[in-house]
Amino acid sequence: MKDTTLTQLQEAFPSATCTQVIDTAVLDVQPNDLTTTLTALKEAFGCDLLLDVTGIDYLTYPKPPQKERFRVVYTLRNWRDNLVVQVRTGVSNPEIGLPTASSIWESANWGERECWDQYGINFSGHPDLRRILNHVQFKGHPLRKDYPVDKRQILMESDSLEAPLKSRLASKNIAREAMTELGTDVMFLNIGPAHPATHGAIRFAVALDGETILANIVEIGYLHRGFEKLAETHTYNQVIPLTDRLNYCSSMMNNIAYVKAIEKFAAIEITERAQFMRVVLGEFYRILDHLVCLAAAGVDVGGLTNYWYLYDEKEAAYDFISKLCGGRLMSTATRIGGMYHDFHEGWEKEMEFHLAAIEKGAGDSQGLMEKNRILQDRMQNVCRFSPEQAISFGLTGPNLRSCGVPFDLRKDAPYYNYDSFDFDIPIGSNGDVYDRFMIRYEEIKQSIRIIRQAMKMIPGGPVNVNDSQVHLPKKAQVYTKIEGLANHFKMVFEGVHVPKGEWYDGYEAANGELGFHFVSDGSGTPYKCKVRPPCFYTLGAFPAMVEGNMIADAIVNLSCLNIIGGELDR
Amino acid sequence: MALGIEASLGESVLTSKLDEIINWGRKYSLWPYVFGTACCAIEFMSTAAAQFDISRFGAEVVRYSPRQADMLMVCGTITYKQAPILHRIYHQLCEPKWVVSVGACATSGGIYDNYCTVQGIDQIIPVDVYVSGCPPRPEGILNALMDLQKQIESNSILIDPQARHKDFRGILDQ
Amino acid sequence: MSSELLFSTIAIFLLAALVPIGMVATTIFGPRSSKEKIKNEAYESGIKNVLGGVDQKFSVKFYLIAILFLIFDIEAVFMYPWAVNVRELSWFGLTEMVVFILLLLTGLIYILRKGVLNWR
Numbered sequence: 034m035k036d037t038t039l040t041q042l043q044e045a046f047p048s049a050t051c052t053q054v055i056d057t058a059v060l061d062v063q064p065n066d067l068t069t070t071l072t073a074l075k076e077a078f079g080c081d082l083l084l085d086v087t088g089i090d091y092l093t094y095p096k097p098p099q100k101e102r103f104r105v106v107y108t109l110r111n112w113r114d115n116l117v118v119q120v121r122t123g124v125s126n127p128e129i130g131l132p133t134a135s136s137i138w139e140s141a142n143w144g145e146r147e148c149w150d151q152y153g154i155n156f157s158g159h160p161d162l163r164r165i166l167n168h169v170q171f172k173g174h175p176l177r178k179d180y181p182v183d184k185r186q187i188l189m190e191s192d193s194l195e196a197p198l199k200s201r202l203a204s205k206n207i208a209r210e211a212m213t214e215l216g217t218d219v220m221f222l223n224i225g226p227a228h229p230a231t232h233g234a235i236r237f238a239v240a241l242d243g244e245t246i247l248a249n250i251v252e253i254g255y256l257h258r259g260f261e262k263l264a265e266t267h268t269y270n271q272v273i274p275l276t277d278r279l280n281y282c283s284s285m286m287n288n289i290a291y292v293k294a295i296e297k298f299a300a301i302e303i304t305e306r307a308q309f310m311r312v313v314l315g316e317f318y319r320i321l322d323h324l325v326c327l328a329a330a331g332v333d334v335g336g337l338t339n340y341w342y343l344y345d346e347k348e349a350a351y352d353f354i355s356k357l358c359g360g361r362l363m364s365t366a367t368r369i370g371g372m373y374h375d376f377h378e379g380w381e382k383e384m385e386f387h388l389a390a391i392e393k394g395a396g397d398s399q400g401l402m403e404k405n406r407i408l409q410d411r412m413q414n415v416c417r418f419s420p421e422q423a424i425s426f427g428l429t430g431p432n433l434r435s436c437g438v439p440f441d442l443r444k445d446a447p448y449y450n451y452d453s454f455d456f457d458i459p460i461g462s463n464g465d466v467y468d469r470f471m472i473r474y475e476e477i478k479q480s481i482r483i484i485r486q487a488m489k490m491i492p493g494g495p496v497n498v499n500d501s502q503v504h505l506p507k508k509a510q511v512y513t514k515i516e517g518l519a520n521h522f523k524m525v526f527e528g529v530h531v532p533k534g535e536w537y538d539g540y541e542a543a544n545g546e547l548g549f550h551f552v553s554d555g556s557g558t559p560y561k562c563k564v565r566p567p568c569f570y571t572l573g574a575f576p577a578m579v580e581g582n583m584i585a586d587a588i589v590n591l592s593c594l595n596i597i598g599g600e601l602d603r
Numbered sequence: 604m605a606l607g608i609e610a611s612l613g614e615s616v617l618t619s620k621l622d623e624i625i626n627w628g629r630k631y632s633l634w635p636y637v638f639g640t641a642c643c644a645i646e647f648m649s650t651a652a653a654q655f656d657i658s659r660f661g662a663e664v665v666r667y668s669p670r671q672a673d674m675l676m677v678c679g680t681i682t683y684k685q686a687p688i689l690h691r692i693y694h695q696l697c698e699p700k701w702v703v704s705v706g707a708c709a710t711s712g713g714i715y716d717n718y719c720t721v722q723g724i725d726q727i728i729p730v731d732v733y734v735s736g737c738p739p740r741p742e743g744i745l746n747a748l749m750d751l752q753k754q755i756e757s758n759s760i761l762i763d764p765q766a767r768h769k770d771f772r773g774i775l776d777q
Numbered sequence: 778m779s780s781e782l783l784f785s786t787i788a789i790f791l792l793a794a795l796v797p798i799g800m801v802a803t804t805i806f807g808p809r810s811s812k813e814k815i816k817n818e819a820y821e822s823g824i825k826n827v828l829g830g831v832d833q834k835f836s837v838k839f840y841l842i843a844i845l846f847l848i849f850d851i852e853a854v855f856m857y858p859w860a861v862n863v864r865e866l867s868w869f870g871l872t873e874m875v876v877f878i879l880l881l882l883t884g885l886i887y888i889l890r891k892g893v894l895n896w897r
Contacts, residue, residue, distance in 0.1 A: 167719065168684035182717050187774055188683045191824050198828075217836045221829030225822020226636060226685065227692050229667040234640045234685060238828055243836035243895070253687045256640050258719035274714065281642035325645070344652040351649075361649075362642055362738050517703075576737050599641055669820060688823030694815035698808075765811065 038116060045077065046070055054536045055297055057117040059304055067122050068132050071107060073135055076366050080109035080118055082440075083134070085565040086144030087154035087550055092178040095554055099123045103154055105131055107141075108537050108550065110563070112424075112440040121539060130155030140427025152178035155339060160204075161197065166602060168192070175262055176561075192239040194223070194250055202240045202248040205580070211346050221248060222584075226255045228586045231495040232332055233598030234353070236570070237587075244583045247575040253569075253602055260603040264562035265450075268528025269295060270368055272562065277363040279564060280600040283322035283543045285358075287600075288367040290540035293448065294549040295369050295529075299535045300593070301503055306448045307371045308492040312368070313384070314357075316480040316487075320391060321350055322543035323473040325594040327398065330470055332412055333592040339398050346394040351388050353380075363408075369529050370504035371497030377585035381488055387401050388481050399474045404503075412467040416578045416590040419464060426577065427570035430545025432594055434470035437460030442541035453490075456483050466586070469593040528557025544568055544595055568594075568601040622759050627682045629673075629699065629754040631661040636696065637670035638689060646738040647678045655741035659750050660670030669695040670722035674751070675728075676744075680708035681721045693728040697765040701755075703747050704730045707737040727770035727775055841893055852881050 042058055043051045045350040049070065050061040058572040062070050066576065074080045101123035108581040109118045124130060130149075133156040145156040146165040153174035156162060160220035169192040170346070173180055184548040207219065209385060224258050231237075234255030240248040261278065264272045276291045278285040289311050298301060331339035351361045356377055366373045395491045402408050418428075435441060435496040443451040459475035461468030497504045501520040510517030541547040545567025552561035571594050579587040589598040620693045635657075637647055650657050657663055666672040673708050681689055693702065694703050707713035712722035724730060729756060734747040758764055794890045811815075835894065859874050866873075888894060 073681050114825050165727070168682075180718070184682060184718050184719065188687055189775065191684075193824070193826050193828065195828060218834050220833055223824055225824050226688050227667075229665075236822075241836070243838045255682060255688075256680060257684065257719050258641075258680050259683055259714045262717055263715065278642055278714075281645060341653050344649065348649060348652065348654045360643060361740065373850040492876040511864060531633045590702070687825070691815055691823050691825065694813055695818070695820055697816075698810050760808070763808075 043137065045073060054261055055532065055538065057119055057537055059119045059121065059386050061121050064072060064122050064131055070120055070135050071137055074109055074118055074120065079111040079113060080116070081109040082112050082137035083140045083144065083427055084108040084110050084546065084548060086141055086148050087153050087552065087563045088148045089552055089561055090152060090176065090178045094560060101125045103127055103152060103203060105148060106153060106550065107134065111296065112445065115446045116235065124154055127152065127154045130157060132157055133159040136158055138423045138427065140570045140573060143245055143569065151179050153177065163197065166257040168254065178201065182266055185310060194252060198238045198240055198248060198250045201250055201468040205248050207247050232329060232592060232596060235596065239584065246546055246579055246582060246587060249580055251572055251575055256598040256602040258603065261562060263337065264559050267533060268557045269559060270528060271554065273367065274365045276365070277365050277598050280542065280544065280597045281362060282325045282597055284362060284365055285318045285364040286542045287547065288364060290542060290547045291549055292367045292369050293540055295531060295539035296550065297538050298534065299531050301370055302496060303371055303498060304495055305492050306494045307496050309487050310372055310376065311498065312487045313484050316483045319543045320477050320480050323477050327473055331402065332591040334408060335589055339402060341505055343394060343398055346391045349390055353383050368504060369498060375496045383571065384488060389483060392481055393478070395474060395477050401472065409467065412470055413465055415466045415586045416582055416585065418578050419466045422577065426574035428545065428574055429567050430472045432571050434458065436444060436464035436470045442546060444538055454483050454486050466590050466593050529554065530557050542567060544597065544600070562603055566600045566603060569598045572596055572601060612762065618760060625760060626755050630755040633662045633674045634666050634672045635662050635665045635674045635676045636667065636669055636679050637665050638675060638692060640681065640763050641708065643678035646741060647676065647705065647731045647744060650741035650744045655745065656743065660745065662748060665774060670697060673699060674701045674703060676705055677724050678705040678707040680713060680715060681724050682719045683721060686721050687715045687775060689724065690727050690773065695750045699730045701751055702728055703732045703734065703751060705734045705744055706739055707735060710735060713737060717767065727773040729771040805834065
């Protein structure tokens with residue numbers, strides 16, 4: 034962030050308090066000024082990407098920074114100038130709440146729904162304030178501090194979704210009278226959570242004219258496993274296995290994003306070797322995630338051979354990963370201050386072998402799919418999305434780049450020496466499903482380039498910081514010296530003490546910007562850990578993408594968006 | 604309830620031979636309904652892929668309709684929001700049917716002991732085989748399939764195959 | 778009727794009768810299935826009530842495509858016996874068949890002009 038930005042912000046918003054936390058500008062505003070501040074930030078300061086909306090409950094916080102119990106935080110990004118702004122405001126009465134921001138950014142729609150669902154903060158003027166993650170018979174708001182973590186509520190019968198679908202259809206001004214004259218009417222269809230094409234547990238209710246989708250409602254939350262509430266009861270390092278299961282196809286990227294955010298705020302400088310390790314493994318997992326997406330997308334179009342073919346490379350990569358991490362899918366390989374294990378002996382040869390196999394396999398697959406007439410007819414000019422719409426809906430990652438927006442955190446806000454690697458960012462030209470599909474092949478190639486460069490540049494040396502407050506001491510110290518034992522004991526039982534504060538940090542994961550917003554009270558467990566999931570906002574854009582297209586197009590679009598349930602619902 | 608006319612033949616060499624043939628047919632053609640919600644579904648995808656090959660056990664034909672499948676494999680976490688769906692799918696499966704609970708989350712809630720996760724699908728539907736692991740290795744899933752095949756071997760046409768679960772009452776079975 | 782024809786007719790009828798006989802026999806002799814309430818309800822991906830109700834009207838274009846398929850399929854079926862006996866029927870049969878096809882061709886041109894085959 035430029036030095037002048039903070040003064041510019043203070044001049045533009047004199048009634049707000051401007052501070053800086055790591056490289057984010059933080060504005061504390063009054064609820065009356067919220068809408069004007071947000072609009073001005075979007076128009077004058079170019080923050081047209083609303084990353085996240087979340088709430089904070091200060092009920093059990095030691096010496097809370099404000100007198101109101103709740104706070105709502107809007108995290109905005111100016112992607113051209115690498116500026117992240119957080120706008121915070123206190124909420125004195127959650128029943129009245131705040132005015133909605135969904136008229137400024139479309140991504141605020143789902144963000145505010147989640148805030149209402151988890152914290153009970155009302156957003157007046159919101160078009161569709163319903164529960165999003167918890168079920169329809171749920172009473173209470175689970176992320177509030179007075180809601181016990183194990184208070185279970187049984188759902189007896191699923192929501193029928195008829196009312197929201199009909200109201201969305203009505204808002205589209207479809208002339209139903211004209212249709213009934215012809216002897217037909219709008220047909221409603223439920224593409225339910227138990228469906229092979231929904232890649233997990235996502236539910237749609239569509240209103241159809243023949244096969245064309247007139248209106249579409251997306252219902253998520255079928256895999257809501259309470260990550261954020263669980264993070265409040267575990268120490269910082271104990272949350273790492275929970276982060277594995279967010280985007281389970283590229284589990285180490287979640288680990289890296291999580292510890293990177295903590296290390297950035299706590300000013301823990303990890304070793305060079307650890308940085309390069311994280312780059313190599315992060316890019317390796319990006320390749321694996323893209324392989325799964327391409328394989329599954331091929332299945333949805335009908336090309337099953339592609340799936341068997343690409344899965345071969347993935348299985349081979351699992352051999353490498355299970356040698357390194359002990360598990361095939363879940364890595365849990367990062368720790369605050371470094372990594373769990375260094376690389377094993379001979380890893381360069383194995384990695385090069387796997388990269389060569391992936392290059393060949395993905396290259397063959399691309400050759401089969403790229404010029405395939407059937408694939409082109411199914412995917413080209415289908416579900417087109419303009420760059421402005423994509424930004425407004427909060428898309429990031431390959432889905433945003435396929436719409437033509439050249440935003441990648443690795444280039445625009447580099448970390449871990451990414452600015453010293455030579456790689457390109459593939460950008461799509463049409464914003465259709467074909468672009469979303471093909472961009473992943475190109476990203477695989479670029480990731481392979483990065484890994485090869487990083488493997489040449491990786492230095493030797495320790496992998497973990499030598500700080501006993503941050504990383505577990507060596508076992509020899511633990512068993513022979515009293516300080517070692519005491520440090521080990523404190524770190525395991527209390528966790529790494531992160532300084533008090535609130536911060537946000539983003540990471541370029543396989544699906545987009547994976548951000549973590551933390552509130553720390555100085556102890557070893559996070560007071561609040563909010564994940565900014567890239568899939569969540571992508572799926573919020575899904576109705577706008579598919580309305581006007583046919584069901585088959587919607588299915589193909591869904592598979593090429595790479596929606597992972599664990600990340601979507603947390 | 605589910606006994607055909609051959610049951611009136613009583614225990615004889617005819618029914619025991621018939622048992623063998625019927626069990627042989629059933630255990631080597633278990634068509635799975637993969638109720639995949641989370642990470643374990645990815646491991647099931649690996650099991651179905653070429654290296655671990657569930658097809659050699661006869662279970663390659665993954666049917667996504669409960670009317671066409673006979674083995675329900677619950678791969679992944681089941682939340683309270685998903686529970687009525689699972690309950691309904693189980694009851695819509697045609698007899699004879701078996702349930703395999705793949706992974707720690709389906710078996711007992713896994714690492715998610717909180718307000719939204721069902722602590723094991725056996726609170727909702729009766730389960731025949733449990734597979735532990737987070738996620739289990741594909742060999743674990745194949746081992747479960749082989750255990751299920753051993754269970755099926757001991758079935759008899761004189762006994763209703765669903766009778767083993769007739770006293771089951773789940774939380775959604777009021 | 779010649780004896781081969783008689784034999785083949787009876788064989789075809791017996792084979793065709795095997796289907797309903799098989800279905801009835803397995804119902805009588807085979808195991809019973811449970812008659813639970815949920816089992817007999819419509820499958821809607823796990824949701825209880827079919828969205829929009831089971832009596833909602835389908836769009837008319839599905840019906841149109843089905844009917845058109847039926848008509849042109851039957852036309853093809855009618856052309857088979859003529860194709861088998863084309864020599865015996867000689868010119869008379871040819872003119873009859875050309876008239877038949879021309880009638881249906883005018884129908885095809887009509888639906889093409891109306892845009893019914895455009896699936897949108």
